[in-house]
Amino acid sequence: MATFFDPRARITPSAQALIGLYRLAQGLQHRLRQRGQARGLSPAQVQALLFLRYARPGVRTIGGLAQRLGCTAATASEVADALERKGLLQRHPWEEDQRVITLSLTPAGEQEITALEGWLDDLETTLAALPPAQQQALLTAVQALVRTLQQAGDVVVYEMCWGCQFFRPYAHPETPQTPHHCAFVDTPLSDPYTYLECPDFIPRST
Ligand code: SF4
Structure with missing residues (x-):
């Protein structure tokens, strides 16, 4: 990294890749902002709609939204209020525990997020056009x-490992401190870690 900003130094492939990833992150943020603006939504509101579409019902609370946005509960509540005023979000008791107020998309909210989705389709198409070995190498690097x-x-992290399709419970009996395995990042997991909520969580299909 010492050579990162030094124009005289030879930039290594890893440094070049990191610069590319930084540009990619900038581009994705820009695209998210633009897509949201075009539909009268702030970036936080777009993220909240995505959260509501994909998070599990028990996590779709003001607290869960605050975690997802990396903000306070008060700020998350303001984001939810704004979406509620736009008719995109509704609050109601969670059917499994009536004491929990859960957030969900209204039909208009579902329509809104459907219109926003597809914002990564062209990038996925670009990746899919790479030779399989390059796709695998990229996946390994990203992991x-x-x-x-x-x-x-x-x-x-947002969703818990138990119930995730990447989770391999007790795959490492030889290391009791880290007995489990995450196939997404290809790393052993400790028991406490599995109770954190993970943004890479994908529910098991069965
Ligand atoms: S992707 Fe996340 S939730 Fe799934 S096993 Fe790995 S760490 Fe756990």
């Missing part, structure tokens, strides 16, 4: 980077 960010605490 390693996600793992590094997770370990540094820079990626907020």
Whole structure:
């Protein structure tokens, strides 16, 4: 990284890749902002709609939204209020525990997020056109980077491992401190870690 901003230094492939990822992150943020603006939504409102579409019902609360947005509960509540005023979100007791107020999309909210989705389709098409070996290498690299960010605490986690299709319980009986395995980031997991909520969570299909 010492050579990152030094124009005289030879930029290594890993540094070049990191610069590319930084540009990619900027581009994705820009696209998200633009798509939202075009539909009269702030970036936080777009993220809240995505959260409501994909998070599990028990997590779709003001607290869960605050975690997802990385903000306070008061700010998350303001985002929810704004979406409610637009007729895109509704609050109601969660049917499994009436004490929990859960958030869900209204039919208009479903329509809105459907209109927003597809914002990554062209990038996915670009990746799908790469040779399979390059796609696999890219996936491996991304997994390693996600793992590094997770370990540094820079990626907020949302969904729990138990019930995730990447979770391999007790795959490492030889290491009791980290008995489980995450196939997404290809790393052993400790028991406490499996109770965190993970943004890479994909529910098991069966
Ligand atoms: S992707 Fe996330 S939720 Fe799934 S096993 Fe890995 S760490 Fe757990």
